[in-house]
Amino acid sequence: MTNQKEIITIPEEIIKLREREEKNRKKEIAYFKDTIDSYFPLMRMASKLVQELGLPDNSISYSYVIKWLIDDGVFSYQGSFRHQEDIDDTRYSTVLRGAQVLLGYGCCRHVAKLHEDIFNQLWLQGDATTCVTENEKDDSFLITGNHQVNVINYLGVNYINDIYNGFFSYFKDGKTMVSYRQGYYPLIYCPYGDMVIDGKTEEEIREQMIQFEQSSKQVPIDYSQVLDIIQSTSDRYNQGKSLIKDFKQESKPYVKKIVNGLTNPERNTRHR
Numbered sequence: 001m002t003n004q005k006e007i008i009t010i011p012e013e014i015i016k017l018r019e020r021e022e023k024n025r026k027k028e029i030a031y032f033k034d035t036i037d038s039y040f041p042l043m044r045m046a047s048k049l050v051q052e053l054g055l056p057d058n059s060i061s062y063s064y065v066i067k068w069l070i071d072d073g074v075f076s077y078q079g080s081f082r083h084q085e086d087i088d089d090t091r092y093s094t095v096l097r098g099a100q101v102l103l104g105y106g107c108c109r110h111v112a113k114l115h116e117d118i119f120n121q122l123w124l125q126g127d128a129t130t131c132v133t134e135n136e137k138d139d140s141f142l143i144t145g146n147h148q149v150n151v152i153n154y155l156g157v158n159y160i161n162d163i164y165n166g167f168f169s170y171f172k173d174g175k176t177m178v179s180y181r182q183g184y185y186p187l188i189y190c191p192y193g194d195m196v197i198d199g200k201t202e203e204e205i206r207e208q209m210i211q212f213e214q215s216s217k218q219v220p221i222d223y224s225q226v227l228d229i230i231q232s233t234s235d236r237y238n239q240g241k242s243l244i245k246d247f248k249q250e251s252k253p254y255v256k257k258i259v260n261g262l263t264n265p266e267r268n269t270r271h272r
Helices: 004-008 012-031 033-053 059-071 097-103 108-121 139-144 191-198 202-216 223-239 241-263 265-271
Strands: 128-133 147-154 157-162 167-172 176-179 187-189
Touching: 012 033, 012 191, 033 059, 033 108, 033 223, 033 241, 059 108, 059 147, 059 157, 059 223, 097 108, 097 241, 108 128, 108 147, 128 191, 139 191, 157 202, 167 202, 191 202
Parallel strands: none
Antiparallel strands: 128 147, 128 187, 147 157, 157 167, 167 176, 176 187
16 A cells, blocks of 8 residues: 555655745746746647647657657747756746746756646646656655656556656556666656645645556556557657648747746736
8 A cells, every 4th residue: 555654744844845836836927927828828739739740549649749849849949959957947947847948948847847738738647747766766865856757647557758868667666667668777756846846735646646556556558569659659740740830830929928938037027
């Protein structure tokens, strides 16, 4: 059974960090209201593109489409994307965290949040969730973690897609995420990190841990099937260049407004 005590006994440090996250969220919603009003219509447009490019009703396929769209710079104002750590996104670290990708660079938490925002528009489970590699596990990391990935549900079973690093994983022993690819350290779920970074409640964390444990008891999809989905999705993606081109043109006004909002916050001073 899931260790309920771990969820019920919340360290005081985590409570304070979660309270701070909630305050930041309220400030962000007020300060960047106009930017947020452009961001979610863009996410609806993006979700339509993902559906058109992916295999019908296939969450794994949709997840890889999002990865490739990010990597190809389709969402970026500059038309390119690079991986970059140590980004100062403190002004938009909650609701607009995924919008960092539009600036053309970001780290795991940004691409995971954008993935989550698009999956929300598709009414699919695609939550950004916090973890740490098994070889780095210690008490401090188990509090908040140092990496974010996405939980997706395929045929009733939860899997992990690390679209930042390109690893697809299944659950083992409840909190352990094991990559299908050999030679990579497993990831360990960090429940308190989801409270601090995404403001999830104790009840939401408990439910998520139950889902992870249930999924770890299921026989995971064979990796050959995952590879077949990836290959078939890649074929559709490559055949959909005109769709991508149309999206980039239609989304340009939204992307420009969002980028201006993030890089020129003084334009939103009336919302402070």
